[in-house]
Amino acid sequence: MSLRVRRTSIAAFAAAGTLVLTGCSVTTPEALEEERLGCLVSAPAGFDDHSAGALTLEEAELARGARVFSGTSSQRVSGGSATSAALDRMHRNNCALTTVIGPGGADELADFAAAHPDDLFLGVSSGTDDLPKNVLSMDFDLVPPAFIAGYTAATASETGKVGVVVAHGFPQSERILAAFDAGVDLYNKEKDEDLPKAESYRPSSGGAASANGSPRAIDDTRDAGKDYFERSFDADVDVLVPFGSAAAMGVVTSADEKRTDLTAATQDPESDDEGPSLPKVVWYGTAGGFSKAIVATVEPNVRRGLRTMFPDWPQSKNPDEVAPAPKTGPEEIGGFRVADRHYWGTLDNGGVRIVAEDGFLSRVSDAGRGITDLRERIKSGEIDPEKG
Template identity: 25%
Template sequence: MSTTKKLAGVSTAAALIIALAGCGSAPETTSTGTGDAAGGAIDGFKPCMVSDQGGFDDKSFNQLGLEGLEKAATELGVDLVKVESSSESDFAPNLQTLVDQSCTLIISVGFALASATVESAKANPEIEYVMIDDMADTDYDGKTDAPNIKPILFDAAQAAFLAGYASASYSTAGKVGTFGGAAYPTVTIFMDGFKQGVDYWNAQKDDTVEVIGWDGTDGVFTGAFTANQDAINAAQGIVDQGVDVLLPVGGPIYQSAASVIRDSGRDIALIGVDADVFETDPSVSDLLLTSIRKLIDVGVYDAVTAAGNDEFDATPFIGTLENDGVGLAPFHDFESKVSPDLQGELDAIKAGIIDGSIPVTSYLAG
């Protein structure tokens, strides 16, 4: 798959979805399409997906992954299977469930699934695997963990750099904040880029905007990817320090952050991740300065389509600003609230990141 290939936005077109219940339960089947192989996929092709604990309705990375799978399955005219995880203990059993369902392509969504996915792939070399946000190793070396695994990764630090710069520009408090679900490299890559963008603003504007919640090495984490009391406590602790922009990184934990922002009675802007949260969750659209996008749906669509055409390629895909694999969402309702010069500055910074004149470091880029 070409890393420069650009695809149209993903729709949630109907396909035959075999919705499996949680680990240990009997499968439940729901028919929503024909599954007649009219799209010309190779004989017997059966793509499947297992979610992280955020679930497929997280309005974030799991949902995007499923949307990409649904679009590809519909165009290929094949059935798909999905199984949802509610905890880490579900990962290995859910992967085995998909093996037992005779899946020919298994997609796992999220870094937490890395170890279980590699184990399943090595035990089933005849099955093709796609790992979203996973390399099973934080020391990225460009190699796959097994010849039947294709990693789809995103250098989100590049887009987060733009969000950090925009946040510093927007902030009047001189304090912006971030926190994560867990200290995985796929989470801290957002926080790294965000801080680097704030630091770049400070250097360019001779300013002193402070980042609360991440110092480049250590920070605030909830311990899970769930909108729960831990996420509320983390957001509250940062809001109490006077920030006026908040970046939660970890699927649905942004919902907890939004509730804290509303309860604060202050003008605090929220930044979404993965999807353009303004579009996926209108309930928080009035709070969103922007979102740091990872085109997971596009990556999944590409990988499934290739495998369905017997062109599976285990070469890692890394989404960047250059290939539009990552990007910054529009300011939407905040368009009139940001500096009229900001978009032009961001366009120039993006060009500098792409040509290397503005370095952005991450575990994927050194």
């Protein structure tokens, strides 16, 4: 007897017991429910990436507490073959919903889901529309936020040099780079005349920063992120915007280390020198309180996405997280009520947010107001984030 069938039999036995005991006017617990595991696979930074992995795991745990799932299981993987092995293991554990986070395992997810049409899967930030019918998807439009990030980076820069980098395979990579540059260009058009122009940094060839083609696309590893940070900072770039998983963690970790070293080296009370410009980061992921280097955050609203897709997901009174009412009734898929098979988070629908963090930007005149203004100008159609 399979594990799933055995649990169903136990539930039926408990239900029968309840009927007998009810006839004797004895209060009894509810019948045991069949186990529903929520399983997650993330690569390469895993679930401590302060980004989509961490946000999705947090939501899965929230759902477990609300009994959407009876339990959760998560695994960090290093590549395609490891993703396939993890999917096979989770299939054998009768996972009710298996989620694969990031573009790194998208191909393996598609192949495995096609081979197991009775299972239900969810791809988060996979960056592809070519998925079988039993794969739900959640993605985010990062082009407008990248434009705002470019403008914000230029506002925050003290050296006049800012940079953006994407990990190989990251969704919308080329469009993100172009939008960032357009944001910097708009800053240069609208800045006060007495302020110097800002420049989008493009590293020279060589090193991890130029691996596999574009000088602003790097391998999604911590070492590649660290190498990119060092090369950029040595070129006087003081604000970086990394999009990726492990590579982004390498950038922000290096920025924190550099800030610590520079701060310790310049703590001379008798010196009139203001010290070197400290590195700053516009982050893609969770709120940036985990790093003093983070001056603004582009946050994918994973919570809103899941609440939009699954009506039974734990809801919220926070208006930024309340899911809109579905236009049609939810359909039953794999034991879940699903209102939206494919969620596309945007600035317009609240699926992506960009905010100034406390600290440096709070001291920059009108920084928070500038972000809000740009967001509204993009929404109104006044600004095309890919052209400026």
